[in-house]
Amino acid sequence: MLDEFYLYDRVLTPEEIKILAVNSHKSEQNGLSIFLQDAYTPAVTARQQLYTERKSFGDQRQRLTEVMVMKEMPGLRETHILERGHYENRGRVVNRATPKVLTPFPKGVPMDRMGLAKWLTTSDQPLLARVTVNRYWQMIFGRGLVSTSEDFGLQGKPPSHPELLDWLARDFINSGWNLHHLLKKMVLSHTYRQNSRISADAKEKDPENLLLSRSPAYRLPAEMIRDGLLAHSKLLHQKVGGAGAKPYDLKVSFKPMNPDGAPNVYRRSMYTYWKRTGPTPVMMALDASKRDVCTVRRERTDSASQALILLNGIQFVEAARAFADQLIIQHGSENPADLINDAFRKLTSRYPTEKEAIILSQLLSEQKEQFSDPKETEKFLKVGYYKAKSKDLSHLAAVTTFVSALMNFDETISKR
Secondary structure: OOOOOOOOOOOOOHHHHHHHHHOOOOOHHHHHHHHHHHOOHHHHHHHHHHHHHHHHHHHHHHHOOOOOOOOOOOOOOOEEEEHHHOOOOEEEEEOOOOOOOOOOOOOOOOOOHHHHHHHHOOOOOHHHHHHHHHHHHHHHHOOOOOOOOOOOOOOOOOOOOHHHHHHHHHHHHHOOOOHHHHHHHHHOOOOOOOOOOOOHHHHHHOOOOOOOOOOOOEEOOHHHHHHHHHHHOOOOEOOOOOOOEOOHHHHHOOOOOOOOOOOHHHEOHHHEOOEOOEOOHHHHHOOOOOOOOOOOOOOOOOOHHHHHHHHHOHHHHHHHHHHHHHHHHHHOOOOHHHHHHHHHHHHHOOOOOHHHHHHHHHHHHHHHHHOOOHHHHHHHOOOOOOOOOOOOHHHHHHHHHHHHHHHOOHHHHEEO
């Protein structure tokens, strides 16, 4: 049905459209409008600036994401007891209420979500405080007073120390729900400050440490391991907030994408970009959970892949090189004993024994011989974005491998 079809590389003015539509002659007014549209430089510049600002405003609006907000329904939905759990077999109608075994609902409080929140945080309500205290105890001691921290019901395990759990919950409420007060109580306790070394008697009578006969000893969570090693190397980027950061391992993850540049690639693990069903490979190997379901308690595993990642992962090799570079600048290459002691002290919080120092000194000497080839040394030192200041590349590569071995040491990645 079309006779002629024209494409223009700009927006036409209303006068131009009118001329094309009726095929009339240009009037003086129309000619002035077209002149301002195409030929008069100040008008063209102003129009281009207006277009740029409008486009910027539109792009900002498009970046705004929708946020789902829960609100109360206009009326109450009728809810029935389901006979034998069948949705078709509806029993008697029930209303909103809290379990009778717990404290009663506050008077004058609406029976909605806000009322439920106020009921949970009343001073005589033990549920929320007990669950919160148990989770922070689990974070610090590696195991909750209720070991099934995801289940406080009849199917979960009873608390190993019920009176302690009750006392901590009451103290937490009386402090005004102060988390700093709660954590201070735990870490300054005699229980926490015990030695984590297990004796033969304790191993026989209390192998799982249910009686709290020693301080906890367990491998740190994935995020703490990564952030801790980056902090030791002084690469950890302390920026707060903003978009998610893309570390190196996303390049080979479930959906490959290019990593960020420095320093964004060194941001804390809590800012790491991932999808609910596709976390980063490094975090997954170190037992980080997926986010498609709520996980209150992570399972800890020991596998060869974890050691391989800590030894060969780009992020960890780069962190080892940055740490090694700082050690060389501080101690030089003439006094390896001081370098070994300092590195060991910073990563494990203790000095090496005489036997350990001999082994580490031998490791450092062997690695220096290993990196006698300049090409292999240069290739090894190109991993990551960090640019080292040390000029002796073979010594830098040897110390990097030495530091990498210490970063993979059990005492470095474990809480003791």
